[in-house]
Amino acid sequence: MISNDERNVCLWCGEDTTKNTDREHIFPEGIGGKRKLPSEYVCKECNQNLSFLDEALKKEHATMMHAFQVDPGIKGKNRGKRDRERKEKEKVEIRGKYSAKDTQIKNHGESTNFVNANFAVFAEYFVRSLHKCAANILCDMHGSSYVRKNYNELLEFVKIGGDVRPWSYAVSYPKLFVRLLITEPQILSQDVIDSNRNKYEAFSFIHTSGIWIVGSSPFLLNAKLIEVFSETILNLPYEHNSKKPISDFFGFTWGHKDREKIGKLNFFWVVKEIEGSPNEEFLHLLTKCKICGQTNPTGITINREIIYKGNRNRSTMYSQNTWNNYTLSDLKKLGFNIEKWNKNDLKHYMKQGLSVPTENDVRKMKIENCNCQCINCGNWINFSAENCFI
Numbered sequence: 001m002i003s004n005d006e007r008n009v010c011l012w013c014g015e016d017t018t019k020n021t022d023r024e025h026i027f028p029e030g031i032g033g034k035r036k037l038p039s040e041y042v043c044k045e046c047n048q049n050l051s052f053l054d055e056a057l058k059k060e061h062a063t064m065m066h067a068f069q070v071d072p073g074i075k076g077k078n079r080g081k082r083d084r085e086r087k088e089k090e091k092v093e094i095r096g097k098y099s100a101k102d103t104q105i106k107n108h109g110e111s112t113n114f115v116n117a118n119f120a121v122f123a124e125y126f127v128r129s130l131h132k133c134a135a136n137i138l139c140d141m142h143g144s145s146y147v148r149k150n151y152n153e154l155l156e157f158v159k160i161g162g163d164v165r166p167w168s169y170a171v172s173y174p175k176l177f178v179r180l181l182i183t184e185p186q187i188l189s190q191d192v193i194d195s196n197r198n199k200y201e202a203f204s205f206i207h208t209s210g211i212w213i214v215g216s217s218p219f220l221l222n223a224k225l226i227e228v229f230s231e232t233i234l235n236l237p238y239e240h241n242s243k244k245p246i247s248d249f250f251g252f253t254w255g256h257k258d259r260e261k262i263g264k265l266n267f268f269w270v271v272k273e274i275e276g277s278p279n280e281e282f283l284h285l286l287t288k289c290k291i292c293g294q295t296n297p298t299g300i301t302i303n304r305e306i307i308y309k310g311n312r313n314r315s316t317m318y319s320q321n322t323w324n325n326y327t328l329s330d331l332k333k334l335g336f337n338i339e340k341w342n343k344n345d346l347k348h349y350m351k352q353g354l355s356v357p358t359e360n361d362v363r364k365m366k367i368e369n370c371n372c373q374c375i376n377c378g379n380w381i382n383f384s385a386e387n388c389f390i
Contacts, residue, residue, distance in 0.1 A: 007038070011135065011144040012046040012159055022047050026136040028054035028129075031064060031207065032074040032183040037136060041144040053132050053158070056125035059097035062105060062117035063173060067209035069094055069107040073183030074208065099123035112176070119173070119254040120293070122272040124164050131167055132158045134214045137187065137203055150198075154216050165376070166218030168271035168292075170226045170262065172211040173252040180240055180249045182208050189232045193220060204229050206238075211250050211265065223262050223269065223291050223379060230263025260290040274376050276323030283307060283354070283390045284323045285362060287372070287383040294376035295321050298383065302362070302390065304330060310357030318353045318389050326350045354390055362388050 008018045017040045024042035027033030058064055058076070068074050069091050076087060096103035100123070104115040121127075135154055138147045148155065157167055174180070185207040192199050193215075200217035202225065213229050215221050238246055251266035262269055271292045276284065285300040308330065318324075326349065331338050338346055367385040374381055 007040045007143060007145075009040075009144050009148065010043040010046055011037075011041050011139050011147060012050065012155065013043060014148060015043055017041070017043050020044060024136065025054075026140055027133055027185040027205075027207075028057050030054055030058040030076045031067065031209070032071065032185065034184050035140075037140055041139050050132065050159070053125060053129040056098055056123075057129035057133075059094075060100045060123055060126040060129075061121045061209070062096075062100070062103060062114060062119060063171075063209040065094045065096060065100075065103070065105050066107070066112065066114075067207065069105060069112075070179065071181045071183055071208040073181065098125050120256070120268070120270050122164055122168075122270055124161050127164050127167050127169065128158050128161060130169050130212065130214045131216075133185075133205075134203060134216050138201065138216060151200075151216055153218060157218075165272045165274065167215075168221050168269065169215075170213040170221060170229075170267040170269045172230075172250040172265040172267045173254055174208065174210050174250055175248075175252045178244075178249055180206075180208070180242075182206055182240075188236060188238065189229060191225065191228065191232075193217075193225065195220060202229070204233060211267075213267065221269070221271075222377065226267050226269060227263040230265045230267055234264055256293075258288065258290065259293055262291070269377070271376060276321065278323060278325045278327075280327055280329075286321065286323055286389050287381060287387050289374040289377060289379055289381055291379040292374065292377040294374050295323060296372060296374055296376075296381060297323060298370065298372050298388065300367070305333070307356050307360045307362075307390070308334060310359050312355075312357055314358045315355045316358050316361045317355045320351065320353045321389075324354055324390050325352075326354065356390075362390055 008016055010017050020039050020043050022044040023036040023039050024047050025033040026035045026037060058068060078084065093106045102116045106113040131154060135147060135158055138151060185205045188204045188206050190201055190203045192201055195217055200220055202213060202215040202220055204211060204213045211233065213226060234247060247264060253261060253266060256268060261267060269292055273294050282301040283304055284297040285302055286295050287298050289296055363386050365385040370383055372381050
């Protein structure tokens with residue numbers, strides 16, 4: 001039983017909420033949320049100040065945007081005629097916001113065009129918005145005072161932001177042509193995890209946009225935990241109109257063929273990559289983690305001068321990354337007259353992907369059955385030369 005003194009405290013600022021009349025949605029109204037927290041748990045000012053995160057949840061991820069288009073039950077806020085007209089247009093053509101400002105989804109009924117759509121979104125606002133939902137779920141379960149006492153890191157990240165990498169999430173995307181319409185997000189399962197001598201909770205929820213897994217503490221999610229969630233969800237007696245298993249509706253891969261999906265529901269684990277630091281003396285031999293997508297140094301280094309020597313008429317181009325780039329010394333030795341370049345052109349060229357003579361392609365090196373540990377998620381990576389690049 002929660003006492004009145006414990007109830008009348010704002011989740012976000014800790015101020016007294018005795019006279020508050022506003023009620024915060026557990027999941028934003030913009031994605032179909034209907035259930036609200038008691039008025040004592042979030043003050044009016046904090047509810048308004050954090051509303052931009054609700055907008056990010058709807059318009060910073062392509063599947064959330066598409067869910068709004070295909071699910072007639074998702075109506076969002078109704079603030080008048082202009083609002084209704086805008087939403088009618090968005091059902092046909094919706095544009096993203098913030099980091100997704102260049103994203104467009106055009107829904108033609110039988111076909112959909114995704115323009116500049118990203119399905120591995122680790123933008124700060126979007127990740128904070130997902131974790132805001134997690135904080136609201138905890139508040140609904142335990143009360144605002146309990147959450148303020150036990151989940152301070154979560155609340156600070158949602159309110160202020162910061163390093164996104166520890167606050168990863170996982171998602172199982174909906175299949176496009178056999179789709180469940182779940183207008184209001186519904187919590188499917190939760191798990192309590194021991195971490196640093198404390199207990200923290202992770203949740204999965206289902207929605208027209210997908211099945212999402214989000215934690216309540218930094219670095220809480222890992223591949224093993226996501227797999228546990230996948231198995232748990234498959235075994236739930238989840239009720240929907242079809243008698244088909246839930247795996248028939250979720251697990252679409254959205255083109256990420258180089259990533260290993262987690263569990264039978266093909267969860268896609270989204271965690272921001274750690275950026276590298278190029279070395280002036282040598283190049284890092286790199287490989288990708290197949291679980292989280294991180295670019296990893298293998299521990300093998302390559303002499304810059306040796307790899308650039310050869311027939312440059314036949315060259316191999318590698319993709320841009322933050323671990324290797326040209327140095328000024330490289331460009332001079334390669335015969336570029338960089339003194340006549342403007343600074344912006346020079347900076348751009350130095351940071352593009354490296355080009356080396358084809359005979360020096362690192363994928364032809366004699367490297368087989370080697371291992372390194374992912375610096376991002378801890379997964380052990382088995383690699384051979386064909387999996388490497390610079």
